[in-house]
Amino acid sequence: MATHLEEIAVRSASREEMIDVTTLVRAAVRRIGVEAGLAYIYCPHTTAGVTIQENADPDVRTDLLGHLARLIPQDAGFRHSEGNADAHIKASLVGSSQMVPLDGGKLCLGTWQAVFFCEFDGPRSRRLLVKVVAG
Amino acid sequence: MATHLEEIAVRSASREEMIDVTTLVRAAVRRIGVEAGLAYIYCPHTTAGVTIQENADPDVRTDLLGHLARLIPQDAGFRHSEGNADAHIKASLVGSSQMVPLDGGKLCLGTWQAVFFCEFDGPRSRRLLVKVVAG
């Protein structure tokens, strides 16, 4: 069963930010209209990523971004001249896509899980692609 | 072709642990009964993950968990008050899902590869979801 690609617009407000896009992903999945399979969220950018994390305590996001910045500082003598080599590295470690099981029209996220767009070189206008594979 | 979601129960015995779940994943895939496509393993927890690694030498697991603990110590002045911010960060770096090609009813893992549940905040009772997309 062929489905179309959905696109989600995301606007980040700072250089590093985790934005909960779960509601937007759910709406995109509903528009696609498949009840069961896998929901796939893809980030077409090289200085941003997607992760699945806790959305209950915002400190988790602060800790995650803060510790990544300690491990991969923006100014670590990188050769890439645009000043965002750290963002590229973080993006490759967090990953550019996630998949979530879809059952009965619902994302099978765990109790504490949400889908986050990870901005590492904002603020910018970004987009995510959402696809559903039926099955 | 619609298939059901399989659930695997995992019991971790220590705070950090890599548990080889390949046999359990293979059994779940067999119960689903699809011969070819992609097998998808999903971790619905935010302080645990899934990775594909070598299962021949257990030192590889010890080194992986040990080095992650050096890079992301439990007590690094995190704000999240539950004392497991490190586990959340490790989970996002390792990732919450893996996919393995399925061909002739068999997982196409490489010679040294196995599927590991990665516990970062145990001991706990955990679960994994397994789905197969035929194709």
Next chain:
Amino acid sequence: MATHLEEIAVRSASREEMIDVTTLVRAAVRRIGVEAGLAYIYCPHTTAGVTIQENADPDVRTDLLGHLARLIPQDAGFRHSEGNADAHIKASLVGSSQMVPLDGGKLCLGTWQAVFFCEFDGPRSRRLLVKVVAG
């Protein structure tokens, strides 16, 4: 719709290297012959991975490999006796597979994105598996 698994041969020339395999992935997807769905690229090795990154400036690759080597040095007192524990750890962080949306027979990569095979313990002869899930 069942499709076959395609195999791509990759030859790395140094211990650590990011090799742009986008052209090879595109050719494999064309041979599979599906117009829409998800293209899946799998690395069956435990000391190598796959990532999606920028291919415009080669310094991004140098920075990524260089910084990973600083975070995970080859000689960090690891127990694994083969001298490549660092490669195993890097492989689990970068990940063993990637998926890219496929639409109208084309990979929906972002403007600056390419698919890279990440060698962490070369030089070696390696392989990647490519599968397409129609949908």
